Amino acid sequence: MARPILVIDDSESILIRIKEFLEKLGQNENYLENNADAGLKKFQELAVDGIHPIVFMDYDIKDSSGISILSRLLELDTDGEIIIMTALEKDSDVISKLINEGAYEILSKPIRLDMLRNVLAILELENDSTSNKEDITELLKTSNRLSEAWLSDKLDISIEELGKYTEKWISDKKIKQIDDIKEVFCPHCNSIKTGHLFHCPQCKKSDFNQIDLIEHYPCGNIEEETAFINDKCPNCKKELNAIGVDYRKIKNHYVCNTCENKFTEIGCDFICLKCNKQFTEEDAIWKSSRGFLKIDQN
Ligand SMILES: [Zn+2]
Ligand SMILES: [Zn+2]
Numbered sequence: 001m002a003r004p005i006l007v008i009d010d011s012e013s014i015l016i017r018i019k020e021f022l023e024k025l026g027q028n029e030n031y032l033e034n035n036a037d038a039g040l041k042k043f044q045e046l047a048v049d050g051i052h053p054i055v056f057m058d059y060d061i062k063d064s065s066g067i068s069i070l071s072r073l074l075e076l077d078t079d080g081e082i083i084i085m086t087a088l089e090k091d092s093d094v095i096s097k098l099i100n101e102g103a104y105e106i107l108s109k110p111i112r113l114d115m116l117r118n119v120l121a122i123l124e125l126e127n128d129s130t131s132n133k134e135d136i137t138e139l140l141k142t143s144n145r146l147s148e149a150w151l152s153d154k155l156d157i158s159i160e161e162l163g164k165y166t167e168k169w170i171s172d173k174k175i176k177q178i179d180d181i182k183e184v185f186c187p188h189c190n191s192i193k194t195g196h197l198f199h200c201p202q203c204k205k206s207d208f209n210q211i212d213l214i215e216h217y218p219c220g221n222i223e224e225e226t227a228f229i230n231d232k233c234p235n236c237k238k239e240l241n242a243i244g245v246d247y248r249k250i251k252n253h254y255v256c257n258t259c260e261n262k263f264t265e266i267g268c269d270f271i272c273l274k275c276n277k278q279f280t281e282e283d284a285i286w287k288s289s290r291g292f293l294k295i296d297q298n
């Protein structure tokens with residue numbers, strides 16, 4: 001039976017589009033939520049009923065911050081697969097980090113039907129223990145860089161057994177070996193399936209928003225963007241002229257919705273997606289294994 005899908009996106013038109021795609025793919029149990037809090041509430045309700053949906057979440061959602069939502073989802077339930085949708089470039093630094101933060105997959109907007117089809121096919125393949133392990137094609141559709149440890153986990157076979165497949169994939173020119181890849185493992189159960197939990201450094205809660213600050217050069221005032229009503233500096237009352245000339249935007253500031261602390265350095269712990277235990281960066285186990293890179297067939 002197909003798993004239910006929860007889509008969280010602040011754009012109604014994107015929600016409708018994704019719903020249409022999902023229905024075309026035969027997915028009929030879909031929950032659509034247009035803000036972070038409603039999405040989290042639905043996710044929790046489903047978790048209480050023992051339902052672990054596949055979540056498609058908008059990373060650039062207006063009423064929260066993508067990493068805050070990701071952390072809160074993981075805290076509620078680690079058995080749902082979380083797929084992030086973002087307008088960011090696929091090879092940007094932020095994106096390459098997200099996979100390690102507990103997201104299952106990243107899709108670049110605009111979302112197309114074939115993207116959804118691929119990601120759902122891979123999920124199905126992974127949950128099907130009788131699938132053909134020699135076929136790496138599906139796995140390569142989403143990831144360019146793979147480690148031996150990651151592959152052995154995904155395919156549910158030992159590193160030794162994996163060896164005979166990787167040799168074949170290398171000779172078939174599907175992948176090539178690169179430098180070893182270092183990854184975090186759970187100190188409790190040794191699983192590679194781990195995610196980051198981001199939190200406010202003061203109260204350790206994961207519910208925070210991203211805020212943009214503006215620095216007004218003529219008077220030196222730095223304040224939240226929302227304080228610049230009608231583009232006027234609240235300090236010197238002058239109008240903002242041109243970005244980069246008389247003012248700049250400062251990104252990556254956060255405000256905690258629990259204790260109202262403002263911060264730039266987000267606190268970070270890990271959560272094991274297998275045993276659900278949380279652990280700190282100091283307790284995390286780092287291990288290296290052989291790395292592989294996908295060879296483009298075109
Ligand atoms: Zn664990
Ligand atoms: Zn706080």
Ligand SMILES: [Zn+2]
Pocket residue numbers: 216218219220221233234235236237238
């Ligand atoms: Zn000013």
